[in-house]
Amino acid sequence: MSIALGIDLGTTNSVAAIATATGVEFVLGPRGERIHPSAVAVPSGGGVLVGAEARLQRLAEPDSVISSAKRFIGQNLRSPLVQAASSAAGFVLEEGANQQPIAVLRDRRMTMPEVSSHILLYLKRNAERQLGSRVSHAVITVPANFTDGQRQATKEAGRLAGLEVLRLINEPTAAALAYGFGKRLDERICVFDFGGGTFDASLLRVEHELFEVEASEGEFFLGGDDIDRALAEHLADDFERRFGVDPRGDALLMMKLQMSAESLKCHLSEHDVAEGEIDGLDLPAGGVATLPFRLTRARFESMIAGFLDRAIAVTERTLANAGVSPADVSEVLCVGGTTRIPAVRERLAELFGREPNVRIDPEEVVAQGAAIQAGSLLGSLSAGTGMAVRDAVATTALSPLSLAGRTIELIAPSRPLLLDVTPATLAIQTAGGFTEMLLEKNLPIPIERCRTFTTLRDNQTRVEIHCCRGEEKRYADNEPIGMLVLEELPERLRGDLHIEVTFRVDTDGILHVRARDVVSGVKREARLNILGAPA
Amino acid sequence: MSDVLTWARRWARRSDASDHELLELPRHATLEDVRRAYHKLARFAHPDLHRATRSTQELEEITQTFARASNAYAVLTARLRKAAVAAKASADRAPQAPHAPRREDGPGTAPRPTGSRPASPASPPARATASPPPAPTRSTGAPGPSSGTPARATASPEPARADSPSSAPGGTPAPLPIGPSNAMSPKALVHYRRAELSMRRGAVAEARLHLKLAAATDPQSAFLRKVMADLASGS
Numbered sequence: 001m002s003i004a005l006g007i008d009l010g011t012t013n014s015v016a017a018i019a020t021a022t023g024v025e026f027v028l029g030p031r032g033e034r035i036h037p038s039a040v041a042v043p044s045g046g047g048v049l050v051g052a053e054a055r056l057q058r059l060a061e062p063d064s065v066i067s068s069a070k071r072f073i074g075q076n077l078r079s080p081l082v083q084a085a086s087s088a089a090g091f092v093l094e095e096g097a098n099q100q101p102i103a104v105l106r107d108r109r110m111t112m113p114e115v116s117s118h119i120l121l122y123l124k125r126n127a128e129r130q131l132g133s134r135v136s137h138a139v140i141t142v143p144a145n146f147t148d149g150q151r152q153a154t155k156e157a158g159r160l161a162g163l164e165v166l167r168l169i170n171e172p173t174a175a176a177l178a179y180g181f182g183k184r185l186d187e188r189i190c191v192f193d194f195g196g197g198t199f200d201a202s203l204l205r206v207e208h209e210l211f212e213v214e215a216s217e218g219e220f221f222l223g224g225d226d227i228d229r230a231l232a233e234h235l236a237d238d239f240e241r242r243f244g245v246d247p248r249g250d251a252l253l254m255m256k257l258q259m260s261a262e263s264l265k266c267h268l269s270e271h272d273v274a275e276g277e278i279d280g281l282d283l284p285a286g287g288v289a290t291l292p293f294r295l296t297r298a299r300f301e302s303m304i305a306g307f308l309d310r311a312i313a314v315t316e317r318t319l320a321n322a323g324v325s326p327a328d329v330s331e332v333l334c335v336g337g338t339t340r341i342p343a344v345r346e347r348l349a350e351l352f353g354r355e356p357n358v359r360i361d362p363e364e365v366v367a368q369g370a371a372i373q374a375g376s377l378l379g380s381l382s383a384g385t386g387m388a389v390r391d392a393v394a395t396t397a398l399s400p401l402s403l404a405g406r407t408i409e410l411i412a413p414s415r416p417l418l419l420d421v422t423p424a425t426l427a428i429q430t431a432g433g434f435t436e437m438l439l440e441k442n443l444p445i446p447i448e449r450c451r452t453f454t455t456l457r458d459n460q461t462r463v464e465i466h467c468c469r470g471e472e473k474r475y476a477d478n479e480p481i482g483m484l485v486l487e488e489l490p491e492r493l494r495g496d497l498h499i500e501v502t503f504r505v506d507t508d509g510i511l512h513v514r515a516r517d518v519v520s521g522v523k524r525e526a527r528l529n530i531l532g533a534p535a
Numbered sequence: 536m537s538d539v540l541t542w543a544r545r546w547a548r549r550s551d552a553s554d555h556e557l558l559e560l561p562r563h564a565t566l567e568d569v570r571r572a573y574h575k576l577a578r579f580a581h582p583d584l585h586r587a588t589r590s591t592q593e594l595e596e597i598t599q600t601f602a603r604a605s606n607a608y609a610v611l612t613a614r615l616r617k618a619a620v621a622a623k624a625s626a627d628r629a630p631q632a633p634h635a636p637r638r639e640d641g642p643g644t645a646p647r648p649t650g651s652r653p654a655s656p657a658s659p660p661a662r663a664t665a666s667p668p669p670a671p672t673r674s675t676g677a678p679g680p681s682s683g684t685p686a687r688a689t690a691s692p693e694p695a696r697a698d699s700p701s702s703a704p705g706g707t708p709a710p711l712p713i714g715p716s717n718a719m720s721p722k723a724l725v726h727y728r729r730a731e732l733s734m735r736r737g738a739v740a741e742a743r744l745h746l747k748l749a750a751a752t753d754p755q756s757a758f759l760r761k762v763m764a765d766l767a768s769g770s
Contacts, residue, residue, distance in 0.1 A: 212574070377586065417581055417584070418583070419581075443609040447602050447606050507582060507598075
């Protein structure tokens with residue numbers, strides 16, 4: 001008998017959980033911590049460190065640590081946003097096969113799925129130690145705005161860690177599931193997911209066990225990391241003014257300032273003013289300096305107002321896309337560590353005219369939702385069709401599973417059903433560099449749609465189908481996903497060849513494209529190769 | 536609907552099934568009806584519910600049909616929402632001008648989705664590329680007739696179809712395209728859309744009947760009169 005973990009693989013922190021009879025049990029680290037930093041270190045002494053230990057390694061050897069790898073997983077290194085982010089990555093990135101980014105640590109090269117797989121493996125091993133049995137399956141959460149490449153690379157990371165990924169679910173959806181599961185709700189909720197690296201807003205209709213996403217929007221490079229960086233810049237300015245040295249050229253110095261910035265941020269969520277000094281700063285010219293600071297919450301809030309404006313604008317767009325007014329939303333869920341900042345909650349209260357829900361833990365709720373979904377999918381995997389019978393007996397009945405001498409009861413009241421949506425508008429390139437949309441954003445998944453296209457020139461025997469995501473009319477203004485090629489087509493006059501292109505977005509939110517030549521009767525199929533995904 | 540695989544295979548054999556048929560909905564289904572039908576179907580056929588008991592191949596068959604049903608749900612929802620917006624707009628205008636003809640209000644009130652596409656025949660896009668990408672001809676899936684005829688600028692030699700009357704003869708460069716959604720009353724549009732659906736299934740007689748109903752509902756629409764004339768003259 002196997003068990004499945006629910007894993008929130010975050011940009012800065014990761015949380016893993018498993019659904020049991022008494023509720024959701026979290027996977028604990030060696031010191032009993034529930035939240036594990038998403039950092040991987042390769043110290044010069046050899047071996048690989050993960051989690052809190054890897055984070056500490058940042059001070060000893062800043063260039064041996066990879067953090068925020070999620071910002072680069074499954075990305076196309078050539079995309080401008082990724083280029084901009086890679087300069088602030090804190091580690092060297094190089095282009096690998098299929099334009100995927102590769103981290104370079106001294107003599108070691110690691111793909112992003114490899115980096116993430118170390119984190120997953122760490123969580124898996126801790127879970128196995130805790131449960132005393134093997135963990136083989138997992139449900140992993142991803143930001144709702146993750147692209148196909150990012151989703152495929154995340155699945156690949158799971159595979160490398162020896163986990164069968166039952167499903168990728170969107171983080172806001174997972175949060176909604178954790179909040180609404182078993183409550184027999186009938187309401188509309190908005191999930192405001194402001195994490196370490198990404199921001200998502202999702203609107204869901206919850207009807208008992210059915211969770212239907214109505215609309216979802218997000219911004220990929222917007223999170224707590226950006227706030228830390230802005231605050232670190234502020235400290236760097238202070239440092240330069242006081243000591244006449246620009247600390248930005250010194251990796252270790254900047255790392256210390258950034259870590260101080262992070263604790264400053266957390267302090268200001270609970271206090272009106274942060275005052276003190278940062279000591280142990282090594283000056284490049286020699287000697288140790290101490291930097292005093294004083295920052296009020298008001299000053300801090302004015303510094304981060306720009307980030308909050310962007311998040312609120314995305315939320316408003318989500319509501320508009322679903323044709324829902326803020327008054328129609330009966331609950332607002334705060335997810336992600338950044339929502340601990342009081343200003344974030346104030347802005348939400350202002351938008352919705354009601355206080356956001358703060359009873360749930362913003363950093364643990366996503367893993368809880370993933371665990372419930374994992375339990376549900378695996379419960380069905382092991383219990384088979386008996387599920388429905390138990391459902392009929394009692395809604396709170398649990399299905400006991402015996403493993404390794406210990407009874408773990410997987411959740412099985414009524415099974416939750418998630419109806420999620422397509423994360424982006426998907427299109428293909430047509431004549432003259434324009435796009436033809438095949439699937440809009442926010443359609444229910446899994447979904448399949450086909451369209452027929454034709455050739456442009458006489459006797460054209462080869463057709464390239466370039467796929468992209470985005471709503472712009474010109475292909476070049478959208479983000480390329482990848483392409484597929486149909487070759488050895490029969491020679492026909494232009495317009496006589498009919499090529500059927502089928503777009504399917506599966507339950508993991510990953511796009512599959514098939515193209516078929518219908519006229520010649522010969523099946524010539526090609527499949528999409530996604531840029532940035534592991535080859 | 537006893538067995539999900541039977542259901543999936545039944546619809547796999549019927550690749551021409553309409554969106555209403557896939558969701559087993561009556562013709563006059565409302566937005567709420569559509570939603571309820573899809574939810575009911577999801578509780579029965581969503582692939583998540585079957586991954587435990589079905590083989591990979593069977594699960595693929597179920598997923599395929601359910602994905603088509605999702606598409607039908609998406610198309611119908613979008614269409615009904617649009618109709619609701621149009622109906623509301625015309626209801627809002629009604630008190631001021633109860634007897635004003637509702638046709639041809641211009642795209643300001645009910646813009647066609649294709650209106651923004653650079654479809655001017657005067658400037659066809661360049662065609663010379665080393666390995667040219669495909670040019671769209673027609674839609675076979677269910678992107679809804681109102682989602683427009685794809686990239687008319689490429690002027691494919693496909694015969695003009697009933698669901699693209701605005702691209703029909705001449706190609707006079709109209710700066711503001713007149714389409715079905717802004718050239719007749721919302722009630723007539725309902726009949727017109729049904730005619731399009733029948734046409735796509737190849738049921739010409741049925742399409743003609745719906746068109747007649749549309750014309751009877753909004754006798755002042757020049758657009759409908761023209762479509763009727765086109766249909767009568769042979770196509």
